[in-house]
Amino acid sequence: MSQGEHISSGFDEDLAELKANFLKMGGMVESHVAGAVTALVDNDGHLGEKIRDADKQVDQLELLIDEEATHIIARRQPTARDLRLVIAVIKMVADLERIGDEAKKIAKLAISLAEEGKAPRGYVEVQHIANHVRGMLRDALDAFARLDPEPAISIMKEDKRVDEEYKTAARSLLTFMMEDTRNISKCMSVMWILRALERVGDHACNIAENVIYMVEGEDVRHKPTKWAEQVVGS
């Protein structure tokens, strides 16, 4: 085997490991969002504590992936699509870390609601939006795994729907708070949970945008490109 082939094969392995770790982290935060919402709905403080504490593993994976990405750039000097992949991972890993933070936030609120007693409203909406944004996240990770920018468009459409669902749920909670002041404190916790889930949707959307950039070399953020037009025109 020539030296060139050797380097190239090591490069491919590095990239494959980077991608595998990124997907591992993605799967981890998705399961944390699911677990945190289950802890809430089942009034399961113990599960909430498990999810809260598990966020440390997410943070460690973030550091590892960042290190790997920097190492690849420094040692392998990737260009074109490979470089875009590494840079996209550096950006997307921050989104995954924040999804992990949102899951942790939900878990902590689930713990206190398990102690105080459930909130009187909003759990159905929480479950619905949680399923929605988890689906978006899975699709975004799948788009990344298959280097397929097409699903990214539908993720952006979904994000608009999640925003609407969030607004509707928040309005309904607000009305309920006005009806009975005894509901305010617990309903506020549910409000923060809804907000955290809406943010998870935003981060899934960021990941989708980065997959497009990675594959197409086109930065679709903030621009009326063909991608954005497809979304707006839907």
Add this chain to the structure above:
Amino acid sequence: MSQGEHISSGFDEDLAELKANFLKMGGMVESHVAGAVTALVDNDGHLGEKIRDADKQVDQLELLIDEEATHIIARRQPTARDLRLVIAVIKMVADLERIGDEAKKIAKLAISLAEEGKAPRGYVEVQHIANHVRGMLRDALDAFARLDPEPAISIMKEDKRVDEEYKTAARSLLTFMMEDTRNISKCMSVMWILRALERVGDHACNIAENVIYMVEGEDVRHKPTKWAEQVVGS
């Protein structure tokens, strides 16, 4: 002039431009946070609209800086501290963009509160926390400009104080909402504004962490390093 010097000089110019644009974007989002809070406190819907619309410039700068950073990595193949600087900029620019988003969010709430009539409480707390997080952001940008990791430690300490201030203000608003249900809707807007400002503090803290990484080559996120110990031990 030799070819080597020419390339090196171009490299330095590229890095200098990258840094200048980053600082320009930082100054821009700091002024947007200030403007959005002024719009709120002065009940100035027109200023609110100006700030809301000005976020487009922030987004454009983000795209430009990302492009410059990618270009430098691809063409100049920086190593060691130079590479860390470019990677840190790629990460920090996402924080600045999100600070811009928070300012836009505050501006939009300021516009609706200017229409509905001011909220009965919370403006003093908003101003206080806004000044606090703007100071943190300025210090973080300054640490970046001077490549000085020392101020980063105090920024992390400040972030803990902002979190406490935020919690106190949120608790007090919650109590006020419970006292009179007619306050709920407007007080919720102030609650979202406080939350947005608290997030600005978090982003300033992220920038500070990246400055440390950039200068020291040490990733202080999520780790009990000497930096974190200095913070915890304070």
